Amino acid sequence: MKKTGNYSAKTREIVKKHGGEKSALIAVLQDIQEAFNYLPKQALKTAASAMNLPLSRVYEVATFYTAFSLKPRGEHVVKICMGTACHVRGASSIQDKFERTLGIKPGETSADGKFSLETVNCVGACALGPVVVINTEYHGQVTMAKVDKIVGKINKEGAQS
Amino acid sequence: MKKISNPQALRQLQETLKKDFDPNKKLVTICAGTGCRGYGCIKVKEELETEIKKQGLDVEVRATGCFGFCEKGPLVVIHPEKIFYQQVKEKDVADIVSKTVASGEVLEKLLYRDPDTQQTVLKEEEVPFYKKQLRLVFGQNGMIDPTRIEDYLIIGGYSALAKTLSEFTPEGVISEVKKAGLRGRGGGGFAAGVKWEGSRRAHGEPKYVIANGDEGDPGAYMDRSLMEGNPHSILEGMIIGAYAIGASEGYIYVRNEYPLAVLHLTMAIAAAKEAGLLGKNILGTDFSFDIHINKGGGAFVCGESSALFASIEGRAGEPRAKYIHAVEKGLWDKPTVLNNVETWANVPLIITRGADWYASIGTEGSKGTKIFSLVGKINNTGLIEVPMGMTLREIIYDMGGGIPNGRKFKAVQTGGPSGGCIPESLLDLPVDFDKLYEVGSMMGSGGMIVMDDKSCMVDVAKYFLAFLQEESCGKCVPCREGVRRMREILEDICAGKGKEGDVELLEHLSTGVADGSLCALGGSAPNPVLSTIKYFRQEYDAHIREHRCPAGVCKALITYSIDPEKCTGCTLCSRVCPVQAITGEKKQAHTINNDLCTRCGACIESCKFDAILVK
Numbered sequence: 001m002k003k004t005g006n007y008s009a010k011t012r013e014i015v016k017k018h019g020g021e022k023s024a025l026i027a028v029l030q031d032i033q034e035a036f037n038y039l040p041k042q043a044l045k046t047a048a049s050a051m052n053l054p055l056s057r058v059y060e061v062a063t064f065y066t067a068f069s070l071k072p073r074g075e076h077v078v079k080i081c082m083g084t085a086c087h088v089r090g091a092s093s094i095q096d097k098f099e100r101t102l103g104i105k106p107g108e109t110s111a112d113g114k115f116s117l118e119t120v121n122c123v124g125a126c127a128l129g130p131v132v133v134i135n136t137e138y139h140g141q142v143t144m145a146k147v148d149k150i151v152g153k154i155n156k157e158g159a160q161s
Numbered sequence: 162m163k164k165i166s167n168p169q170a171l172r173q174l175q176e177t178l179k180k181d182f183d184p185n186k187k188l189v190t191i192c193a194g195t196g197c198r199g200y201g202c203i204k205v206k207e208e209l210e211t212e213i214k215k216q217g218l219d220v221e222v223r224a225t226g227c228f229g230f231c232e233k234g235p236l237v238v239i240h241p242e243k244i245f246y247q248q249v250k251e252k253d254v255a256d257i258v259s260k261t262v263a264s265g266e267v268l269e270k271l272l273y274r275d276p277d278t279q280q281t282v283l284k285e286e287e288v289p290f291y292k293k294q295l296r297l298v299f300g301q302n303g304m305i306d307p308t309r310i311e312d313y314l315i316i317g318g319y320s321a322l323a324k325t326l327s328e329f330t331p332e333g334v335i336s337e338v339k340k341a342g343l344r345g346r347g348g349g350g351f352a353a354g355v356k357w358e359g360s361r362r363a364h365g366e367p368k369y370v371i372a373n374g375d376e377g378d379p380g381a382y383m384d385r386s387l388m389e390g391n392p393h394s395i396l397e398g399m400i401i402g403a404y405a406i407g408a409s410e411g412y413i414y415v416r417n418e419y420p421l422a423v424l425h426l427t428m429a430i431a432a433a434k435e436a437g438l439l440g441k442n443i444l445g446t447d448f449s450f451d452i453h454i455n456k457g458g459g460a461f462v463c464g465e466s467s468a469l470f471a472s473i474e475g476r477a478g479e480p481r482a483k484y485i486h487a488v489e490k491g492l493w494d495k496p497t498v499l500n501n502v503e504t505w506a507n508v509p510l511i512i513t514r515g516a517d518w519y520a521s522i523g524t525e526g527s528k529g530t531k532i533f534s535l536v537g538k539i540n541n542t543g544l545i546e547v548p549m550g551m552t553l554r555e556i557i558y559d560m561g562g563g564i565p566n567g568r569k570f571k572a573v574q575t576g577g578p579s580g581g582c583i584p585e586s587l588l589d590l591p592v593d594f595d596k597l598y599e600v601g602s603m604m605g606s607g608g609m610i611v612m613d614d615k616s617c618m619v620d621v622a623k624y625f626l627a628f629l630q631e632e633s634c635g636k637c638v639p640c641r642e643g644v645r646r647m648r649e650i651l652e653d654i655c656a657g658k659g660k661e662g663d664v665e666l667l668e669h670l671s672t673g674v675a676d677g678s679l680c681a682l683g684g685s686a687p688n689p690v691l692s693t694i695k696y697f698r699q700e701y702d703a704h705i706r707e708h709r710c711p712a713g714v715c716k717a718l719i720t721y722s723i724d725p726e727k728c729t730g731c732t733l734c735s736r737v738c739p740v741q742a743i744t745g746e747k748k749q750a751h752t753i754n755n756d757l758c759t760r761c762g763a764c765i766e767s768c769k770f771d772a773i774l775v776k
Binding site: 023024026027061066068082083084085088093096100120121123126127128129136138139140143145 | 196199378379380381418420456459460461473476534536537574577612616625737739761762767
């Protein structure tokens with residue numbers, strides 16, 4: 001789902017929804033990211049001027065919080081849980097396996113724009129560990145063999161649609 | 162819902178709702194916490210509804226909050242008999258409806274089976290996981306639909322607020338909370354009543370109350386389960402707290418990764434406002450109070466009070482020096498009380514049942530119950546609520562069911578990245594705020610991560626330091642640089658490049674990091690390292706002196722080989738090996754070329770004969 005529409009208009013609308021309050025900056029950025037799947041440069045500039053904030057402040061907040069991405073993310077965002085419970089159950093081998101299978105490291109997006117790989121601190125579904133969340137779907141007790149199946153299934157669905 | 166005009170009207174409404182609620186009516190509850198959703202409980206719920214309709218029955222299917230026994234989800238309970246079904250799949254639904262719901266017949270295969278005795282257990286409260294629990298705060302989760310305020314009112318919800326407004330002065334509430342001995346559930350364990358009193362006395366308007374739902378400790382998810390499963394209990398606690406300190410505005414700061422919690426809290430706030438339990442002139446009195454929700458941006462440091470304030474103010478979450486306490490100058494420099502969501506959820510209990518009752522539970526210095534998340538290498542993963550003072554052994558073995566696959570217990574990590582690892586010799590430690598602190602760990606928000614003999618303690622210390630380095634906001638140099646340096650040393654040790662004196666250097670750096678950091682993140686960052694050195698020094702020495710990882714975790718220090726006795730030559734491992742390091746003829750024992758092997762573990766996972774050896 002790629003949206004390349006007019007970043008500025010949508011951003012102004014979002015700022016207006018939050019009443020233009022400076023304290024709503026984080027909420028504004030969250031909404032921008034929800035709309036575009038990342039924080040486009042133009043949107044940050046528009047938000048800064050509409051909220052009467054220096055761009056440096058907006059940039060500071062946008063880079064401080066890990067939820068924000070300044071780069072476009074892939075169609076499917078793969079989040080590997082790195083919580084302690086998942087760690088002791090072998091999350092790092094699952095991460096290695098995803099890196100090998102997708103050919104990307106955490107924070108990167110595959111060349112075809114299909115997958116982004118991210119790590120997340122804990123999703124609080126420890127009974128399912130190791131857990132991987134793809135978009136909003138939880139995959140529990142993930143094994144290396146399962147990784148191939150999960151990725152294969154997504155690729156197949158993509159090919160059909 | 163119509164606005165409730167006074168405390169008396171609330172009581173009447175509860176009575177009316179209770180009359181319509183027949184406790185003997187058939188009801189099917191299904192756990193819809195995030196864990197069970199991961200197992201696919203929503204499909205089971207839909208299937209239950211379809212099947213019940215198909216069979217022409219008049220039975221409600223209620224999706225509730227988390228029941229706690231996440232290991233065995235999806236969980237379903239049939240009321241009023243309270244028949245407890247676990248690991249329910251869609252294909253089981255037809256039988257559940259036609260047999261159990263329609264005619265009370267119990268399906269043995271869905272009951273919990275004791276792994277030792279093989280006996281099945283009929284009711285939830287008889288399952289060993291639940292037996293020793295005291296679920297005062299968390300227990301209602303399994304009964305109510307968190308999206309309906311009526312469900313909360315039926316179980317007596319908002320009675321504590323009505324009692325507060327009709328019987329207590331603000332000072333009276335504070336003295337009750339102080340007398341109860343309620344301590345903050347978020348980590349520090351500071352006395353809640355003392356905080357409230359400080360803020361009540363402080364000058365400045367408006368005053369704020371905040372619920373900290375930025376549950377950042379990896380392996381802890383009790384706050385999320387409360388926010389998702391019983392959001393009104395948190396609101397009620399906050400409203401009572403606001404009345405006590407004279408606050409007019411409140412915030413709930415929820416972690417970014419918890420969308421369901423945000424949804425349920427938003428619905429709860431809207432419903433409470435509509436009912437006149439929140440907003441202007443609460444229950445017809447001149448007390449007004451409103452609550453907003455703030456979503457975090459995914460920064461662990463925002464669990465720290467002053468960083469959390471900065472985040473609500475729309476800035477980067479950097480802590481500040483606390484020469485002046487938050488109770489005097491907190492959010493927007495106004496008097497602020499910040500408590501964890503679990504702390505707030507305890508408040509209605511204290512008001513309803515009294516400080517003396519509350520103080521009778523727990524240990525001398527830690528009153529009431531605590532919810533723990535029991536996770537890691539444990540048979541029964543889940544959330545448990547127990548009185549303070551229960552021993553680690555009871556928690557891990559009686560409720561947790563011990564370690565899977567008959568392996569040996571090695572340590573339990575408590576307190577998140579600020580806590581420490583507790584060894585087997587301390588299993589009889591009664592768990593409370595002070596006892597955990599004494600052994601070099603802490604309560605934290607209540608995460609308990611159990612580790613077995615396949616967990617490497619140096620690797621665990623490295624894991625936490627890597628976490629903390631990522632999450633350090635970078636303001637204080639000792640934390641930013643010190644934690645990084647400690648991580649590098651630990652990485653060297655795990656890579657077989659450790660030197661004599663590294664452990665001492667880690668200890669030395671720990672002092673600097675702890676003393677030189679403004680907030681608790683840096684202040685307690687060395688704990689995972691110090692506690693593992695204290696209790697597992699021999700593992701550090703094995704890495705450094707013998708270039709050996711006793712647990713078989715650190716990749717640079719281990720080699721894989723194949724046991725020719727066990728290998729059947731099925732070729733599975735050679736097919737999954739990503740680097741073609743395994744060779745051998747069909748039906749002949751295979752061998753691993755260690756020059757090629759990356760120790761990824763794919764062969765171990767695939768081998769059905771346990772033939773891959775790690776040394």
